[in-house]
Amino acid sequence: MRYNNERYSRQLILQGFGEPAQSRLADARVLVIGAGGLGCPALQYLVSSGVGSIGIIDDDIVSVSNLHRQVLFTTDDIGRLKVEVSSERLQRINPEVDITIYPFKIDSSNVIEVLNGYDFIFDGSDNFTARYLVNDASTLLKKPLIFAAVSGYEGQLAIFNIAGERDERTNYRDLFPIQPKDGEILNCAENGVLGVLPGIIGAMAAGEIIKLITKIGRPLINTLRHYNLLSGEQYEMNISPGANYTLPKTKAELSSIQYGDVDQDAENYTEISAIDLKSLREQSTTLVIDVRERHEYPKLHDKEILPVPLSELESLLAKDISEQNIVFLCQHGIRSATAAELFNEKYGDLKNIYSVKGGITKWSNYF
Amino acid sequence: MEIELVTFGKISELIPNQKIEVEASNTDELQTNLEQLFPNLASMKYKLALNKDIVQSTQELRNNDIIAIMPPFSGG
Numbered sequence: 294m295r296y297n298n299e300r301y302s303r304q305l306i307l308q309g310f311g312e313p314a315q316s317r318l319a320d321a322r323v324l325v326i327g328a329g330g331l332g333c334p335a336l337q338y339l340v341s342s343g344v345g346s347i348g349i350i351d352d353d354i355v356s357v358s359n360l361h362r363q364v365l366f367t368t369d370d371i372g373r374l375k376v377e378v379s380s381e382r383l384q385r386i387n388p389e390v391d392i393t394i395y396p397f398k399i400d401s402s403n404v405i406e407v408l409n410g411y412d413f414i415f416d417g418s419d420n421f422t423a424r425y426l427v428n429d430a431s432t433l434l435k436k437p438l439i440f441a442a443v444s445g446y447e448g449q450l451a452i453f454n455i456a457g458e459r460d461e462r463t464n465y466r467d468l469f470p471i472q473p474k475d476g477e478i479l480n481c482a483e484n485g486v487l488g489v490l491p492g493i494i495g496a497m498a499a500g501e502i503i504k505l506i507t508k509i510g511r512p513l514i515n516t517l518r519h520y521n522l523l524s525g526e527q528y529e530m531n532i533s534p535g536a537n538y539t540l541p542k543t544k545a546e547l548s549s550i551q552y553g554d555v556d557q558d559a560e561n562y563t564e565i566s567a568i569d570l571k572s573l574r575e576q577s578t579t580l581v582i583d584v585r586e587r588h589e590y591p592k593l594h595d596k597e598i599l600p601v602p603l604s605e606l607e608s609l610l611a612k613d614i615s616e617q618n619i620v621f622l623c624q625h626g627i628r629s630a631t632a633a634e635l636f637n638e639k640y641g642d643l644k645n646i647y648s649v650k651g652g653i654t655k656w657s658n659y660f
Numbered sequence: 661m662e663i664e665l666v667t668f669g670k671i672s673e674l675i676p677n678q679k680i681e682v683e684a685s686n687t688d689e690l691q692t693n694l695e696q697l698f699p700n701l702a703s704m705k706y707k708l709a710l711n712k713d714i715v716q717s718t719q720e721l722r723n724n725d726i727i728a729i730m731p732p733f734s735g736g
Contacts, residue, residue, distance in 0.1 A: 331736045419736035442733035444669050449733050468707050468714065469732045478705065479670070480735045491736065517714070519668055519730065528666065530709040530728060535716040 295319050296389055301343050314507035315343060321506045322346040324411035326399060326427055328375040329353070330362040330491030331417030331441050331498065337365065338499035340383045340390050344506070347383070348411055350395035351375045358654070361488035399423055401548045404430040413502055415439045417495060419480055425472040426552045428453070428465040432540055433547060437505060440465060441498040443486055444479070446522045448494035450513060451532065452501060457515040463532045468517065470538035472552065476603065476631030482654075483624060490522050562633035562646040564626070567656030570649055573618055580616040582609070584623045584632045591653065593660050603628045610639060618645045622660075626652040661723040663690065669731045674700050688718040690727065706731050 328351040355370045376394035431438040438453040453464045504510045519528045541547035584603040621629035633648040684690040695702040708715040709728040
């Protein structure tokens with residue numbers, strides 16, 4: 294016997310499900326990219342339902358600000374690798390499932406090898422670098438890709454790389470052909486997210502994956518579902534193939550594409566800690582700019598830190614700045630790096646440009 | 661003609677759901693009009709859907725059409 298009938302009895306007795314569907318689940322291999330807000334609920338249901346093999350890739354550790362939405366983790370897990378904690382919890386939920394963990398960041402050198410071992414790819418990552426890489430690799434390998442993403446109170450869900458009724462296959466680039474730059478679109482850390490929202494979207498994604506595996510119902514193929522938690526409304530749009538992009542056609546081509554951030558060595562601004570910032574301000578004339586939007590918390594009490602949201606930075610770029618050092622600051626150090634890059638283009642070697650790495654969240658005691 | 665706008669994410673902070681009167685015969689012209697009406701839109705990444713079909717090349721517009729404006733989300 295490949296699985297315990299009693300464990301799955303409530304879905305085995307479902308009309309249109311039964312043994313054939315349960316066997317398909319037991320044979321399926323699903324890769325979950327990101328054990329975060331979307332990954333946690335999706336994993337819980339995939340594992341509980343009896344998906345035979347599950348891979349989890351994530352290089353991150355559990356932090357306290359994850360706990361409001363990443364429901365596999367507890368306060369005691371802070372500082373531990375997410376993949377390790379997830380694997381332990383999930384294995385206790387269902388020891389029949391074979392779980393493989395990948396405690397590193399997905400990148401163009403490992404993506405093909407990791408994806409190759411799976412039949413279905415779930416993208417629950419939290420950045421465009423991973424999303425475009427996973428999209429292109431899944432499309433290259435012709436693997437079904439279940440896409441989910443959240444922002445604020447809203448979520449998006451779609452299935453790519455499966456032929457629809459008109460025999461057309463679509464991928465994420467049919468929606469957004471070009472990868473947004475770092476800091477161009479805010480992520481959860483930057484924009485905020487209501488804890489339950491990725492729970493809903495992640496569970497919806499698990500539902501779609503289970504439908505695909507068991508061949509029941511009508512999966513969201515070539516359809517983008519947009520969900521708004523505040524209004525409770527869902528808005529579904531049909532996706533057709535677009536023409537204004539090219540995808541890597543070989544593995545070599547894929548690994549030659551620059552998905553990630555610009556190489557650190559190529560940048561001329563410097564990332565510093567809050568400790569460095571303190572000594573920098575003591576040593577020479579330094580302008581510190583908080584590039585967060587005005588509504589963001591915590592508010593800073595230091596009157597010498599100039600608040601200029603990233604969206605209004607252009608006006609400051611046009612003005613003359615007398616200070617020799619310009620330091621940018623934001624919540625996590627992502628937007629401040631974007632700002633530093635922008636100012637570096639203008640000033641080059643004329644001024645010293647800095648970005649506080651890890652931002653106010655990392656150095657909360659200093660601000 | 662009258663067009664209904666449905667917006668998502670950050671774009672709905674800029675353009676709340678509304679009906680607008682525009683002089684545009686297709687979605688390309690509408691896009692130009694929208695970016696004039698809402699200048700911040702021009703610097704944002706977004707995709708249009710016409711009556712729930714994602715727009716890949718310009719489409720004819722008719723009175724009372726519904727245009728959705730959707731930004732990419734990356735959060736997880």
